[in-house]
Amino acid sequence: MTRRSWPKRLWAALDARLALHNFLYEVPAYANTLPYLLGALALMGLLLLVGTGVLLGQFYVPDPGAANASVRALMTAVPAGPVLRGIHAWAADLTLVVVILHMLRVFVTGSYRFPRDANWTVGVALLATVLAFYFTGTVMRWDQESIEALEHNVEVARLLGAAGGWFSPAFAAHVPLLTRLSMAHVSLLPLALFILVTAHVYLVRQHGISPLPFPAAPGPRRTFGQHLLKAAGYGVILLGVSVLLATLLPPGEGPAPVAGVEVTKPPWPFLPAYGLENWFGLPGLLWGTVALFALLLSVPLLDRTPGGEWSARRRVLVLGMCALGVLVGFGVYAWVSHPLPHLHLH
Secondary structure (H helix, E strand, C coil): CCCCHHHHHHHHHHHHHHCHHHHHCEECHHHHCHHHHHHHHHHHHHHHHHHHHHHHHCCCCCCCCCHHHHHHHHHHHCCCHHHHHHHHHHHHHHHHHHHHHHHHHHHHCCCCCCCCHHHHHHHHHHHHHHHHHHHHHHHHHCCHHHHHHHHHHHHHHHHHHHHHHHHCHHHHCCCCHHHHHHHHHHHHHHHHHHHHHHHHHHHHHHHCCCCCCCCCCCCCCEEHHHHHHHHHHHHHHHHHHHHHHHHHCCCCCCCCCCCCCCCCCCCHHHHHHHHHHHHHCHHHHHHHHHHHHHHHHHHHHHCCCCCCCHHHHHHHHHHHHHHHHHHHHHHHHHHHCCCCCCCCCC
């Protein structure tokens, strides 16, 4: 038996059991360009986060009295602990950037239009889930920034009344809210993520890769398997960048938190909401966030143009750029401003 036949035999054996040939359907040439690989790259980042998160979870104690110390022990007593935590932290930032860029690409190319409007809704839910992962991960560090995020969580729950009951300490008074948010981070949110990603991939398979918004010469056809292989290559690059950043700029362990004071600002994804809070108080943070996601969900309803060309969608594109400009503006304002008290905890 020749050496060359082994890959073919292995493929045949796996294909007979896993029906791998179903991933060899044709996709257009532009599907293998980076803008159209961002969704698959985001999936690679999420898989990296799951893997590193499982390892980190072995050393984390989700209790207010021990959480900060367990993070410090991870950074000082666990072999390669700082690098592992750094990979997880930087991969979270990079993956969120990729998710945002993917949604921007979908918006700019009009890929949310019928019949892909349902998948746009799933994508908005995925963005909310990834942000929830980021928020709960921030709280789990249990430093000063974390406890202030948790205190905002409690105050927003009070604003929501009965709708925010699950996020209130009174929901389970004998279980610390940190413990419950940690549980959500490692169980409820991964379950939601699995369901949404499965639905997202299924709908992409059903409707195919969205067309370009402009005429283009046809290129060589590729298979979806090749699309995944190229995405995996970019995933390796994402891992490499995460390792490099974790080595050069490892995340520090913050001091033990002090309740009742506000001296920090939130991480970069939440700076626009923090800017709104500076202007309009806590209701601005809450209802501004609700308005943003309502606007995202309404995009397919606002754009009913018969063609997907940019010229026919000028108004929607301008509206999107204005909304993005407002978000960036509030984020920059929050970034350059001094931390302000909002919760009247003093």
